[in-house]
Amino acid sequence: MLKITADIFSGIPNPEWIVDGDDAEAVLRDLAQHRSAVASLDSGFQGLGMRGLVVEALSEHVTEEHGLPAIFRLANGGTQMESKGIEVAVHLISAMLKEGAGKHPAIANPDALTQGMRDFLKENITLSRAAIEAILPSASITTVNPEEIVAELECAYEATWFNPGFWNNPAHQSKNNCYNYATNRRTDTFAQPGRASGHIYSAINCTQVTDGAVNDGASIHCAPAQETPRWFMALVIAPGPGFVDFHWYRKAQQGYWGHKPGGTAVRNYDNSGHTIFDPRTANRGPYTIFCRFMYAQRKMIVN
Amino acid sequence: MVRNFPATNLMRNSAILCGFLLAVAGKGGLVYAQTKEPRARMILRVELLVYSGRENPSWQLTESESKRFFAMVETLPKQATAPVEESLGYSGVLVFCSDDRHHKSIITIFNTVVTIQQNTKSAELRDHGRKLEEWTVKTGRAKLDPELYRYVLMELAPGSQNQSSDL
Numbered sequence: 001m002l003k004i005t006a007d008i009f010s011g012i013p014n015p016e017w018i019v020d021g022d023d024a025e026a027v028l029r030d031l032a033q034h035r036s037a038v039a040s041l042d043s044g045f046q047g048l049g050m051r052g053l054v055v056e057a058l059s060e061h062v063t064e065e066h067g068l069p070a071i072f073r074l075a076n077g078g079t080q081m082e083s084k085g086i087e088v089a090v091h092l093i094s095a096m097l098k099e100g101a102g103k104h105p106a107i108a109n110p111d112a113l114t115q116g117m118r119d120f121l122k123e124n125i126t127l128s129r130a131a132i133e134a135i136l137p138s139a140s141i142t143t144v145n146p147e148e149i150v151a152e153l154e155c156a157y158e159a160t161w162f163n164p165g166f167w168n169n170p171a172h173q174s175k176n177n178c179y180n181y182a183t184n185r186r187t188d189t190f191a192q193p194g195r196a197s198g199h200i201y202s203a204i205n206c207t208q209v210t211d212g213a214v215n216d217g218a219s220i221h222c223a224p225a226q227e228t229p230r231w232f233m234a235l236v237i238a239p240g241p242g243f244v245d246f247h248w249y250r251k252a253q254q255g256y257w258g259h260k261p262g263g264t265a266v267r268n269y270d271n272s273g274h275t276i277f278d279p280r281t282a283n284r285g286p287y288t289i290f291c292r293f294m295y296a297q298r299k300m301i302v303n
Numbered sequence: 304m305v306r307n308f309p310a311t312n313l314m315r316n317s318a319i320l321c322g323f324l325l326a327v328a329g330k331g332g333l334v335y336a337q338t339k340e341p342r343a344r345m346i347l348r349v350e351l352l353v354y355s356g357r358e359n360p361s362w363q364l365t366e367s368e369s370k371r372f373f374a375m376v377e378t379l380p381k382q383a384t385a386p387v388e389e390s391l392g393y394s395g396v397l398v399f400c401s402d403d404r405h406h407k408s409i410i411t412i413f414n415t416v417v418t419i420q421q422n423t424k425s426a427e428l429r430d431h432g433r434k435l436e437e438w439t440v441k442t443g444r445a446k447l448d449p450e451l452y453r454y455v456l457m458e459l460a461p462g463s464q465n466q467s468s469d470l
Contacts, residue, residue, distance in 0.1 A: 241450055243353070261391050262352070262353075287355075287391055
């Protein structure tokens, strides 16, 4: 069983679907014989627009039987065999309207699986920047953002390789929380938004916690190049009743998001055990309010 | 490296649990012969594992609560190592045990799994019906925000998402 994500949007959830049975086996066999069509998550085109398909195995046997990674990209310009990657990607996109493709707990937005979406993805995967650049590396192409309303997409930011070992060390794990992790600042002080700047939140809601972080040096707008490194963060709130708290995520170089629930270990999966590719659609338990994306700038200080 | 040690008859005299664990850690196996030693003064502090951004609430058990806690731990059966799935929201309780001989141990209780850890050694016990977990949470009733307390009890209730099948 494979979970396919068309990595094209950033402001709205990417379309996801399941490919199972003979279709999945045929694709895996095909790719096993054309291993150079398979790209790692962090390779190839990572900008605005079509970034290929992310293929995630939901069964253990994929790695063992087919010698393929548990998660990889296709058709994003990250391989030496893009034509094969695009061919397989088109086949996978064609399967998105099959019965059961959207009926799985791992699929967050089955309503997105429409004929219009399928045709849109087919067109974009074959005419994608990644595909064209693979043929003409020096081609000058203007990318049209498919969701122009999402301002944060246009911001430049940096990302580190997901490295939970840096945080899950017994000497540090319990002393750092989600805010430490999201800002990439291991202070060992269980940092609080606004504490370093003397403007700690007076209530836990999106406005107050955002203001605390901004006072510490975060930005809700694009951060300038001189503020590099600029980490891409997301803030969510548990509004209660009963349970009131805030929580942060940070995007990793691999394309997914990491987070650190309090003093527990850093991980890149949500409350359903799924890899987080979008904190807005991840299972966040009681943290039901998504506040916003933000940037931890170079000048940011947390405590 | 974490090593397991047998948990049978683990705590005949609960008052020296912290020291007992250190003795085990030093000898690499179950050696329980300290009941004649003078009782150590212990402090048991409970931390509710619930928040991500905020500091977790914590409180100290009274002497009678500490005795009751150890009496309950003593009755728990051993179980094989089982991973505890933490997530956002309520994820159990930590009990920090320290005594005046500088012995320290940490007991983690969540979703039927009890892990006792000292230095690099650990033992796992099974908390059928989450009775120890619920009892420990309830010792914090007067110290916790009433709304938070209700939220945690709901998480502990049968049928909640946090509820183990407890086979």
